[in-house]
Structures are given as structure tokens and as C-alpha cells.
Amino acid sequence: xxxNADTLNAAKELLGLGECDEEALDVLDLPQLYTKPSARIxxxxxxxxxxxxxxxxxxxxxCTPHGSGTSTPYRKKKKVKxxxxxxxxxxxxxxxxxxxxxxxxxxxxxxxxSQRLSERSGRTAMGAIERTFVIPLQPLQxxxxxxxxxxxxxxxLLCPDACLDLTLHEPALTGDCLGLKTWASSYLxxxxxxxxxxxxxxxxxxxxxxxxxxxxxxxxxxxxxxLSRHVLLTDLPDIVPNLERNAEANAGSLSTHGxxxxxxxxxxxxxxxxxxxxxDNDYAARTFPLILAADPLYSSDHPRLLVNAVRYHxxxxxxxxxxxxxxxxxxxxxxxxxxxARMNAIGLHIVDEGEEVGYDDxxxxxxxxxxxxxxxxVWAWR
Numbered sequence: 001x002x003x004n005a006d007t008l009n010a011a012k013e014l015l016g017l018g019e020c021d022e023e024a025l026d027v028l029d030l031p032q033l034y035t036k037p038s039a040r041i042x043x044x045x046x047x048x049x050x051x052x053x054x055x056x057x058x059x060x061x062x063c064t065p066h067g068s069g070t071s072t073p074y075r076k077k078k079k080v081k082x083x084x085x086x087x088x089x090x091x092x093x094x095x096x097x098x099x100x101x102x103x104x105x106x107x108x109x110x111x112x113x114s115q116r117l118s119e120r121s122g123r124t125a126m127g128a129i130e131r132t133f134v135i136p137l138q139p140l141q142x143x144x145x146x147x148x149x150x151x152x153x154x155x156x157l158l159c160p161d162a163c164l165d166l167t168l169h170e171p172a173l174t175g176d177c178l179g180l181k182t183w184a185s186s187y188l189x190x191x192x193x194x195x196x197x198x199x200x201x202x203x204x205x206x207x208x209x210x211x212x213x214x215x216x217x218x219x220x221x222x223x224x225x226x227l228s229r230h231v232l233l234t235d236l237p238d239i240v241p242n243l244e245r246n247a248e249a250n251a252g253s254l255s256t257h258g259x260x261x262x263x264x265x266x267x268x269x270x271x272x273x274x275x276x277x278x279x280d281n282d283y284a285a286r287t288f289p290l291i292l293a294a295d296p297l298y299s300s301d302h303p304r305l306l307v308n309a310v311r312y313h314x315x316x317x318x319x320x321x322x323x324x325x326x327x328x329x330x331x332x333x334x335x336x337x338x339x340x341a342r343m344n345a346i347g348l349h350i351v352d353e354g355e356e357v358g359y360d361d362x363x364x365x366x367x368x369x370x371x372x373x374x375x376x377x378v379w380a381w382r
Contacts, residue, residue, distance in 0.1 A: 024081045025080045026081055027087075028084075030080065033092065033095055039100050039102060039105035039108075039109060042109050043105070046109065046112040046113055049080060049085070049089075049116050050119065085120065089114075089116050089117045090117065092109065093113045093117070128169065128170065128171045129170050130167055131168050132166070133165070133166045133182070133187055133190065134164075134165055135163065135164040135165075135166065135190050135222045136162070136163055136191060136194065137164055137194060137226065137257075166218060167249060168182055169216075170216060170242075171242055180242060181216070182215065182218050183215070183294065184327065184359055184360040185295040185327050186216075186218045186294040186295060186325075189219050189292070190218050190222035190223075192376060193219075193223050193226040193227065194226055197226055197227060199352065200290065200378070201289075203227060203229055207288075208231070208232055209224075209230070209292065210288040210313055211223070211232065211234060211291070211292045212292070212296060212306065212309055212310070213294075214233040214243055215235060215239065217246045217250075217261070221247065221250050221254065221261060224259030224260060225254050225256075225259045229259060230262065231262075234264050234274070235265070247262075268309045269305060271311075271312040272285070285312055286314060286315050288314060288320075289317060289320050289321070290322075291310055291313060291314055291322045291323070293322075293325075294324070295325070295326060296324070297332055297335040299335075300335060302339075303338040303339040304338075307342040310322055310348075311346045318380075319380075321351075321378055321379065322379040323379075324377050324379070325374050325376040325377075326375050326376075327373070327375075336375070343379055347381055348382070349382050350379055352378040353375065353376060353377045353378065354375075354376055355373055355374065356373075357372065357373050358371075359371060359372065
């Protein structure tokens, strides 16, 4: 029995689950300034207090090839009770840290403490962040439908531990530029692309995939790698510069998997106008055999505009598909119904759909991600 218990505990530790039931630390358990902790101890403590999510994984992962001889186990941070934490961080920011002689180290400590304070004021108060999303490339069990989708054509997708790491820059949020943040539905759709790869009609090798409302680019970047195709990422002028930054940063990873992306400005009010490299690019109507969109509805005008863009750009071929993932927010039920009715009105119908749960960090308290239920659909011409 003792051996079995030891084995179970070892497995939990490997998965990063061994501390799940541990009681959260009190702020008084943290290094106190009156004890004059070293710069290293303070920096380590502040790093552990970071609340910005690397990704929205429900469980940790390694994603290291079995034959590599290395592993990258998930390092679980100790939880700390929020009571008293802002005061603790404020004391660090206001302290002269006189016992620390290294001025560079002191600046790093003050900067880290200030960052931890801003994180606890919600995502809108945070500055720019870099966030890494892990996209499993191996066939996965579809939690929303129960299907299992094998893949036999792409060697990158055959390795049982294969993962695609995409690092995205999210600028500080200003005004109503919601496209500067990565949303839960985008991460879910990015991961779903591995499943959809075998259920969607085959794409011609020269085909270009269109993503509408790309935001930070997560869905389109993942699709380029998983489908080994060219993906055109589009959004409004204020969003595209950051989109281009993320495309460039991940170009090497995409190339490894035979994918590439291009960024362009596309205003849904003028779906016929695609601005590529500051010029009008001649994309004929009904060019794209596959269109992707994640969380594109946050205005009463968006269902009409989105469907008009789909109608203009989607190929008229029988195998053409549109894949959309929407969060099931109560406040946008009318927009979802309007979108569905308008898609039906232009001759499209749902050929596959399901619901799944993801996590978001759009709240005033970043200690825990918010659970978000999303609805994914695949549309085809009748």
C-alpha cells in the first residue's frame, strides 16, 4: 500500500498536481522587509506572486519528445491569500531597500513589485505582456463530441508529445481595442484545428485560408502550422501592427510545420477591400475555401458585417467551409441568434457543432481564470 501511495504521489508531483490541496500561504509567511531579505529572495518571491497566465491549460504538460532525454515539468506556484498582498507589495515599492547594495537589483525589485500590483488591478490595468500558448499537435479526444480524429499525413502531428508553442505580444489595453487581447474562444479554436484538420474537406496545396478579426493572431497562426497552408490574417488598422509583430515572432515555428501567414487590413464595412502592405491587393470575390473567426461578435452591427464579409470572400465551391467559435455570453444571445439567421439566409448551414469550456482572465481579480463556455460551428453551402 505504501508503495502504491508513493507511486501516486510521484505521479502527482510530475504532473504538477501534488500541491493542489495545499492551503494558501498567508502574506505573513512571505519574506518580511524587517528581516532584510536578500535581493535574490525578494525577486524569487515576486516572481512566484506573478498572476499573469502563461496559457489557459486545465492541467500542466511537458510536450517534450520522448526521445529527447529532457523534460520540462510544470512548476506550480504556491498560492498566496490576497488579503494584505497589495499592502505587502506597496511596502516593497516604497522601501529604500537600504540593506541591498546592488542598485540594479533594487530597480528590478521595485519594478517587479509594481508589476505585481498592476496585475492585481485587473487585465485592463496591466501593461504589455508576452503570453505563450501551447497547442497540442497530436490527435486528441474531442471533449465536446467524443470523436477521435487520427492524422496520418503530417509527420509533425504524429509524435504523441508534439506541441506548437506560440508566443504572443499583448499591448497594454487602451480604449476599446479588444483585438489586442487573446480571448478564450481563440485558444479553444486554435487547439480544435488539429481535430478539424481531418474532418474538413482537403485544402488544395496552393489554397489560402482567411481569418476574419484575427486579433493577436492565435487562431490563424495555429491554423497555418496545423494545416501547413498560407493563412491571411486580417483585422482593423489599429490591430494589424501588433498582429504583424506576432506573425514575425512565430514565423520560424510556422515554417517548421510548412505554414506561413500574411497580415492585411480588412474593414468588414468594405469587404471587397483588402489592404496588404499599404496597397490594395486584388483578391477576387469568393476566393477563400476556408474562413476562420473566433469571438467576432461584440456589437449589434457585427452579425450583419461579419456575414457580409463571409458572403463576399467564401468560395462558392461545394467544399468551402466557415469555422466560427463564439463564447456563450448571456449579453450577446441576440447577436448569436442574428448571426445564425443571417448565415442561413445567405445559403449556409451548420454541418458540425459543439460546446466546450475554456478559461479567460478578463476580470478584476486575476488570481483565478474565468470559466467560459463556447460554441463552435462548421458551416457549408446547402
